[in-house]
Amino acid sequence: MIPPVTRIAWKPSWRIIPSRFRPIQLFERVAAPEDLEAIVELDALTNPQLRDEVGNIQLVPPDDRVSGPGTSIIMAAFTHLNPAGSRFSDGSYGAFYAANNLDTAVVETRYHRERFLRQTEQPRMELDMRAYLVDLVGALHDLRGQRAAEPLIYHRDNYAAGQHLGRTLRQAGSNGVVYDSVRRDGGECAAVFRPPLLSNARQERDLCYVWDGRQISVVYEKRELGMQGLP
Secondary structure (H helix, E strand, O other): OOOOEEEEEEEEEEEEEEOOOOOOHHHHHOOOHHHHHHHHHHHHHHOOHHHHHHOOHHHOOHHHOOOOOOOHHHHHHHHOOOOOOEOOEOOOOOOEEEEOOHHHHHHHHHHHHHHHHHHOOOOOEEEEEEEEEEEEEEEEEEOOOOOOOOOOOOOOOOOHHHHHHHHHHHHOOOOEEEEEOOOOOOOEEEEEOOHHHEEEEEEEEEEEEEEOOOOEEEEEEEOOOOOOOOO
16 A cells, blocks of 8 residues: 655644753754765764764765754654664664644653553653654655554554555655554654655753653643742
8 A cells, every 4th residue: 555645844843852862963063964974984083972972874865964953853863763663664764753733742752651661660750851843844655544444554552564664665765654643633643754854943842751650640841930030
């Protein structure tokens, strides 16, 4: 099944990641994407930690690389792979996942954080998360409205069918997939395979996910009060 292609323009899309993942300065400060690989190789000679920070730049074709302010949140999704894979990636390539609104992004990331914390039997804790706005514009294969027709692709926990479809589409040159959120009715998500579809990434707000040992029971926003009279 090859889904139809639809032009998507989410300005913005929403992406939430752990706050511990700070901007990657090399992506932020290099003006020309074509210079990225050479600079990584040069800087790694004097800074061995740089390669771990940047990830595997060779996973991104030269024509697809982006750089400059705000691009590290984009490039990191393609240079740092999740070996366990995801809904539309088998772990051999990166995908940038985003939602069309904040509530959907929270519900989606909450589920995946809970799943990891249960599997690793983590004690109670608070997880600092950061929300980003990223403009997404481009033609994506459209799976929206196909949940009943494609139940395996929309399976809540088994990603085998989605990974097969994602791999097939990507090998054929697909930009990515837009689909209905599995976790929130009415929400929409995208799995983007190519960085150039993404731009203007900027931090929006800080969140905290409260893990009570069984589930993430509370999600709240963290913000500075800006009280007058404080030193």
